[in-house]
Amino acid sequence: MRSRLRALVVGGPMYDGLYATIEPFARQEKVEIEVVRADNHPDLNRRITEAFGQGAGFDLISTHSKFAPAQQQWLQPLDGLLDSRELVNFDPRALELARIEGALFGLPRNMDIKLLHYRTDRLQEAPQSWESLVQTAQSQPPFGFVFPGKGSGIFGHFFELCGSAGHYLYETELPRPQAQHPAGRWALETLAALLKTAPRETLEWEFDAVTACFAAGEASLTTDWPGSFHRYRASPIRDHLGLALYPVGPVRRATYAGSHTFALARSARDLPLALALLRHLTSREAQLLEARQGTLPGRRDALAAIRSETPPHTLEASRWDLLKQALEYAWFPPKHPRYPAVEAVVSENLRAFLRGEQSVETTLERMDREGGQKAEGG
Known part of the structure; x- marks a missing residue:
C-alpha cells in the first residue's frame, strides 16, 4: 500500500x-x-x-x-x-x-517584512516621515495611501505606528496590550487621517485587495510584503514603481515583520x-x-x-538591499499561545474606531481591558 x-x-x-x-x-x-x-x-x-x-x-x-x-x-x-x-x-x-x-x-x-511602495510618476521621492506621508497622501487623487482595514493587516499598521512612536504595544510576560499611551493615540490619529485618503471599501480589505488596488494604478502609496512583488512586475505600474524603507515616526523607524x-x-x-x-x-x-x-x-x-x-x-537589485536594511527595523509581535486572540481584539477595536463607532480614548481603553482579558485566558 x-x-x-x-x-x-x-x-x-x-x-x-x-x-x-x-x-x-x-x-x-x-x-x-x-x-x-x-x-x-x-x-x-x-x-x-x-x-x-x-x-x-x-x-x-x-x-x-x-x-x-x-x-x-x-x-x-x-x-x-x-x-x-x-x-x-x-x-x-x-x-x-x-x-x-x-x-x-x-x-x-x-x-x-514590508517596504514602502510609491508611484514615481506622481511623487519625486518617497516621504521620509509618517507626517510627510500623510500630507502627501492627502494631495493625491483619486487615492493616496491604501492599506488593509481588517485582521492582521490593520493590526500590523497600528502595531508598527506605535513602534515608530517609541512604544512596544505589549507587556513582556503576557501579551497584554498597553495601548493607553501617547503612541497609541498618535497611531490612531494617523490611521484615521490615512483612511480619508483611501477607498471606502478599505475596512473590508485584506492584503491581496490592497495589492490589487495599488497594482491597478489607483493609489500613489502603500506598503507591501516581498511576496507581492511579482504582481507589480506584471502590472500597469511596473515602470512607475518606487521602493523605499518605511517612514520614520516621532521616535524611530519600525516595520511589522x-x-x-x-x-x-x-x-x-x-x-x-x-x-x-x-x-x-x-x-x-x-x-x-x-x-x-x-x-x-x-x-x-x-x-x-x-x-x-x-x-x-x-x-x-535595489530591493534586495532595502529588504536587508529593513530587517534592522523589524518589529515582531510577541510569541505566546494567547497572542492571536489578543490581536483579534485589537483589530476589531481598530475597525470600530475607524468606522466612527468609538472615540480614541474608548478604543485604547477597550484594547487594554479586553486584550488583557484574552491574554490572561479569559
Missing part, C-alpha cells in the same frame, strides 16, 4: 507557486500527497484548530511565527530530527522566530516521509523558486543565489 500524506497550506498569489513542486516530489517518492489550501491565514488558523481539535489532523502544515505558539500542542519538535548542519544555512533570526521556548517547531519559509514556516504534526502517520516533504519545501531550490517571485528567503544560500542572478543597477 502506498504511503499517503496530507498537507494543509496557506493559499494565495504569493504562496501557490511552490505547491506545484509537491506533485513531482510525490512521484519521485512514490507516495500520494493531498494538499489542502486555505484561502488566507485566518482561514488556515481556523482549519488547523478544527482539524486537530477533532483528531483528523494533517501531517504537515504551513504556519507563521506569531501563530505557531497557539498551535504548539499539535506540532512536532524538530530538534533531534534535523542535523545541525541542515540548519546552518537558515537565517539565525528566522530560526529564532521558529523556536518556542527554545525548541524548534518549524523551518522558515521566508522572512516577511515575521516569518512563515512549515511544521510537522505530532500525529504525522509517516514521520520520515513527512520530514522529507518538509526538507523539500524549505530547500535551497524551493526558496530560490519563491525568491524569483519576490519573497525574502529564510535561507542564506537561497538569498545569495537570487542576489547573484539579479542584474545590478535595477529596481530588483
Whole structure:
C-alpha cells in the first residue's frame, strides 16, 4: 500500500507557486500527497484548530511565527530530527522566530517584512516621515495611501505606528496590550487621517485587495510584503514603481515583520516521509523558486543565489538591499499561545474606531481591558 500524506497550506498569489513542486516530489517518492489550501491565514488558523481539535489532523502544515505558539500542542519538535548542519544555512533570526521556548517547531519559509511602495510618476521621492506621508497622501487623487482595514493587516499598521512612536504595544510576560499611551493615540490619529485618503471599501480589505488596488494604478502609496512583488512586475505600474524603507515616526523607524514556516504534526502517520516533504519545501531550490517571485528567503544560500542572478543597477537589485536594511527595523509581535486572540481584539477595536463607532480614548481603553482579558485566558 502506498504511503499517503496530507498537507494543509496557506493559499494565495504569493504562496501557490511552490505547491506545484509537491506533485513531482510525490512521484519521485512514490507516495500520494493531498494538499489542502486555505484561502488566507485566518482561514488556515481556523482549519488547523478544527482539524486537530477533532483528531483528523494533517501531517504537515504551513504556519507563521506569531501563530505557531497557539498551535504548539499539535506540532512536532524538530530538534533531534534535523542535523545541525541542515540548519546552518537558515537565517539565525528566522530560526529564532521558529523556536518556542527554545525548541524548534518549524523551518522558515521566508522572512516577511514590508517596504514602502510609491508611484514615481506622481511623487519625486518617497516621504521620509509618517507626517510627510500623510500630507502627501492627502494631495493625491483619486487615492493616496491604501492599506488593509481588517485582521492582521490593520493590526500590523497600528502595531508598527506605535513602534515608530517609541512604544512596544505589549507587556513582556503576557501579551497584554498597553495601548493607553501617547503612541497609541498618535497611531490612531494617523490611521484615521490615512483612511480619508483611501477607498471606502478599505475596512473590508485584506492584503491581496490592497495589492490589487495599488497594482491597478489607483493609489500613489502603500506598503507591501516581498511576496507581492511579482504582481507589480506584471502590472500597469511596473515602470512607475518606487521602493523605499518605511517612514520614520516621532521616535524611530519600525516595520511589522515575521516569518512563515512549515511544521510537522505530532500525529504525522509517516514521520520520515513527512520530514522529507518538509526538507523539500524549505530547500535551497524551493526558496530560490519563491525568491524569483519576490519573497525574502529564510535561507542564506537561497538569498545569495537570487542576489547573484539579479542584474545590478535595477529596481530588483535595489530591493534586495532595502529588504536587508529593513530587517534592522523589524518589529515582531510577541510569541505566546494567547497572542492571536489578543490581536483579534485589537483589530476589531481598530475597525470600530475607524468606522466612527468609538472615540480614541474608548478604543485604547477597550484594547487594554479586553486584550488583557484574552491574554490572561479569559
